[in-house]
Amino acid sequence: MKKESSYWVAIVHRISGIALALFLPLHFWALSTALEMDAFLAWTRQPAVLVAEWGIVVALAAHFAGGLRVLALEFLPWHERQKTLAAAAGAVTLAVGLALALAL
DSSP: OOHHHHHHHHHHHHHHHHHHHHHHHHHHHHHTTTGGGHHHHHHTSSSHHHHHHHHHHHHHOOOOOOOHHHHHHHHHHHTTHHHHHHHHHHHHHHHHHHHHHHHH
């Protein structure tokens, strides 16, 4: 049975929301260690941390694009171009991920 693209966009939206919810406490902890900034900055240069940073930015982009899609579904009239909105959300996510990967 083939799932519709909207289903998968909704799944990515929920997973990225969970990833962001898990990330925020770590982010606040990192901010609280600002007095020990040199040691923290050295830690952030590790390859695993750079990959995790890339992943959380992609999750943020996916969650943002999916959220815009949900807003469009709720406030705009229904039409057959909903798959286009789902594809646009995916394209925004990929574009942000690629831009960050090139910046690293």
